[in-house]
Amino acid sequence: MKGVEYRGITSVDGPIVVMKRTENVFYNETVCVRDRNGEKRTGKVVDISDEAVVVQIFGSTTGIDLESSTFEFLNEPLELRVGEGLLGRVFNGLGKPIDGYPEIISSKKINVNGKPINPYARIYPRDFIQTGISAIDGMNSLVRGQKLPIFSGNGLPHNKLAAQIIRQAKLLNSDEKFVMVFAGMGIKYDVAKFFVDSFEESGVLSNVVMFQSLADAPSIERIVTPRCALTAAEYLAFEKGMHVLVVMTDMTNYCEALREISTTRGEVPGLKGYPGYLYSDLAELYERAGKIKGSNGSITQIPILTMPNDDISHPIPDLTGYITEGQIVLDREMSQRGLYPPVSGLPSLSRLMKDGIGPNMTREDHANVSSQLFASYSKVKSIRNLAAIIGEEELSDLDQQYLKFGLRFENEFLGQGENENRTIQQTLDLGWEILKELPKEELTRIKPELIEKYMDK
Numbered sequence: 001m002k003g004v005e006y007r008g009i010t011s012v013d014g015p016i017v018v019m020k021r022t023e024n025v026f027y028n029e030t031v032c033v034r035d036r037n038g039e040k041r042t043g044k045v046v047d048i049s050d051e052a053v054v055v056q057i058f059g060s061t062t063g064i065d066l067e068s069s070t071f072e073f074l075n076e077p078l079e080l081r082v083g084e085g086l087l088g089r090v091f092n093g094l095g096k097p098i099d100g101y102p103e104i105i106s107s108k109k110i111n112v113n114g115k116p117i118n119p120y121a122r123i124y125p126r127d128f129i130q131t132g133i134s135a136i137d138g139m140n141s142l143v144r145g146q147k148l149p150i151f152s153g154n155g156l157p158h159n160k161l162a163a164q165i166i167r168q169a170k171l172l173n174s175d176e177k178f179v180m181v182f183a184g185m186g187i188k189y190d191v192a193k194f195f196v197d198s199f200e201e202s203g204v205l206s207n208v209v210m211f212q213s214l215a216d217a218p219s220i221e222r223i224v225t226p227r228c229a230l231t232a233a234e235y236l237a238f239e240k241g242m243h244v245l246v247v248m249t250d251m252t253n254y255c256e257a258l259r260e261i262s263t264t265r266g267e268v269p270g271l272k273g274y275p276g277y278l279y280s281d282l283a284e285l286y287e288r289a290g291k292i293k294g295s296n297g298s299i300t301q302i303p304i305l306t307m308p309n310d311d312i313s314h315p316i317p318d319l320t321g322y323i324t325e326g327q328i329v330l331d332r333e334m335s336q337r338g339l340y341p342p343v344s345g346l347p348s349l350s351r352l353m354k355d356g357i358g359p360n361m362t363r364e365d366h367a368n369v370s371s372q373l374f375a376s377y378s379k380v381k382s383i384r385n386l387a388a389i390i391g392e393e394e395l396s397d398l399d400q401q402y403l404k405f406g407l408r409f410e411n412e413f414l415g416q417g418e419n420e421n422r423t424i425q426q427t428l429d430l431g432w433e434i435l436k437e438l439p440k441e442e443l444t445r446i447k448p449e450l451i452e453k454y455m456d457k
Contacts, residue, residue: 008020158330380406
C-alpha cells in the first residue's frame with residue numbers, strides 16, 4: 001500500500017535535503033524522494049528539529065527541485081535482507097546485489113544500525129586464530145572475537161595482507177570453518193577486482209560475503225557500507241552460529257566521508273575538521289565484534305586504515321587505537337627494501353595475545369619466544385642507531401651478532417611469501433632457529449628448561 005507523499009523541500013545542498021517537519025518522523029528512518037521526472041531516490045533521516053527534517057540521500061541529488069519533488073517517510077529504518085544465500089555474493093554499499101544475480105530469497109530483514117551488545121552478555125575472547133603469517137601469529141597473535149586493525153600507508157601492501165589473512169585464517173584446535181565478510185569503502189575498481197579474483201582463485205569466494213562501495217559512489221554510501229557488512233556478520237554469527245572474520249578497508253575513506261557530510265550539515269568541526277563524534281561513531285562499528293553468551297558464533301574484526309602522511313598520531317589511527325585491542329603497523333622503509341609483509345616489529349601489538357597462546361592453545365614456549373624476539377629486535381634498533389654514528393666496524397662482537405640476528409629476523413621471520421601458509425609450530429621453530437644467532441646468556445626472557453628442550457633439539 002502506497003504511503004502519503006508530501007511536498008515542501010526547503011533546500012538541497014549536496015547529499016543533504018531539508019524538508020518541512022511532518023509528524024511521527026524518527027531518526028534513521030528511510031525516506032523515498034521522487035524528483036521532477038518521477039525517479040525514486042532513497043535517503044535516511046539524520047536530524048530532526050521542531051520545524052524541519054534533514055535527510056541524507058544515497059546517491060546524486062541532481063533533478064531534485066524545491067517545487068515539484070515529493071517525499072514519503074517509509075516508517076522503517078534502512079534494512080538489509082539476510083538469509084542462507086548471503087555467502088558467495090557481492091553487494092554494493094547499500095546491500096543491493098552487483099554480481100549479476102537476483103536478490104537473495106528471504107523474508108528476513110535486519111536494521112543495519114545494529115544494537116549495542118550488552119557488556120554482561122560478552123564472553124572474553126580466548127581462542128587462537130592461525131593466519132599462517134609469522135609476524136602476526138608469532139608476535140601479535142589474533143584471537144577469536146578480537147578487533148585488531150592494520151595501520152598502513154598509501155601504496156603499502158595492506159590489501160595483499162588482508163587477502164592472505166582471509167584465504168588462510170583458521171581456528172587452531174577446531175574443525176569449525178571461518179566465513180568472511182569483506183567491506184570495501186571508497187576503494188578503486190582495481191582493488192575491488194583484486195579481492196574478487198584472489199578469492200575466486202583460492203576457492204574461498206563461496207565462504208565470503210562482499211560489500212563494495214567504489215571510489216565513484218556517493219559519500220553517504222561509504223557510511224552505510226560497514227553497517228551493512230556488520231549486520232550480515234551478526235546474522236551469520238549470532239543466528240547461524242558461524243565464526244565470522246570481518247575485514248573493512250579503508251576506514252580512512254569512511255572517516256573522510258563522515259567529515260564531508262558533517263561539513264555539509266554545518267556541524268562544528270573537531271580536530272583536523274573531523275566531527276566531534278568521530279570517536280563514538282567508530283566505536284559504534286568496532287564494538288559490533290565479539291562473542292556472546294548463548295551463541296556458538298563469533299565476530300573477529302580486522303579494520304584497515306591508511307594513515308595520512310604515515311602519521312600514527314593522526315586522529316583516525318589515534319582514536320582507532322583507543323577502541324581496538326592492538327594494531328598491526330606496516331612500515332614503509334621495510335616495504336621499500338622488498339620485504340613482505342612489511343610488519344613493523346616494535347609498534348605492532350596485540351593486547352589479547354597473552355590470553356590466546358600457551359599450553360593447549362599454541363605451544364608452551366610461545367610467550368617466551370615472542371618476548372625474547374621482541375626484546376632482542378628492540379636492541380637491534382638501538383645498535384643500528386649507534387652504528388650510524390660510529391660505523392659498523394667499531395661495534396663489539398656481541399653487537400655484530402645482534403645485527404646479524406636483526407637481518408635474519410626481518411628477512412626470514414617477518415618476511416614470507418604471499419601464498420606461504422606457516423603453521424604456528426613452523427613459526428615458533430623458525431624463531432628458535434634465528435635466536436641461535438645470539439649467545440645463550442642473552443636469552444634472558446626464556447626459561448632455561450625451554451632453551452634445553454627446544455633450542456638444543
